[in-house]
Amino acid sequence: MFTGIIETLGTITNITKEQGNTHLTIKSNFTNELKVDQSVAHNGVCLTVVNIENDEYTVTAIKETLDKTNIGNLSISDFINLERGMKLGDRLDGHIVQGHVDQKAICTNIKKENGSTIFTFTYDPSNNNITIEKGSITVSGVSLTVVNSKKNEFSVAIIPYTIENTTFKYIELGDAVNLEFDVIGKYISRLTNS
Known part of the structure; x- marks a missing residue:
């Protein structure tokens, strides 16, 4: 975990x-x-x-x-x-991440905006994975909040500290990233699509 x-x-x-x-x-x-x-x-x-x-x-x-x-x-x-791995009793500063990547996504846009950088990713929707506005998503291991959620696309706003201390500083248009969708959202998606 x-x-x-x-x-x-x-x-x-x-x-x-x-x-x-x-x-x-x-x-x-x-x-x-x-x-x-x-x-x-x-x-x-x-x-x-x-x-x-x-x-x-x-x-x-x-x-x-x-x-x-x-x-x-x-x-x-x-x-x-x-x-x-998380130690039992530690603070949960991000969100619950299993380390089980669901699929890859492609970076389709990078835009500087008001002190942060907006990264947009597109993914194959055929696996029925979903994002929701202000929900959690893990992008290449980084716990983030979804903005601009669409059927097969979402964006995240990255602060300068996160850019500097993760691989986000190396991401370019067309690069593949790993996605782990929120575990609760995965269960809901499975229930509604079965």
Whole structure:
């Protein structure tokens, strides 16, 4: 379980493919606090630590993860949003995030506006995922509030602090991001579409 509050940016230092799996090695400033078998969210994707060496650790993404997320698009030296699992009893500063990405979206517009930056994303509506105005959405692991909700599109307003401390500072038009829709909204959508 996560909150969508990014702790740090990691750097991809190695990528190894093995059959349908991809092993990612990441350098981060909290590697020394990790243990093998621990869960960490990577751009919103919950992956298990399988090896630790000095200030780097390795996780494995399976084919389904690679198909549904932007993890397979990463290259060596890319930055990645990182968040460790929530501790029981801590504040929930973002919202309840499972680390189970529902689908990808494409950035279709970036606009500076009154001290914030508005990012617009378009996604395939065939999975019946929904957003609602002022509802929660997780974009590449970042807990955000939806503005301008439409059937297959929504926007988020990003403050300068979030831009500077997440991968939002690297997002360009046409880039793919990971979406985890609000868990309550997913249940409602499933009930109303069954």
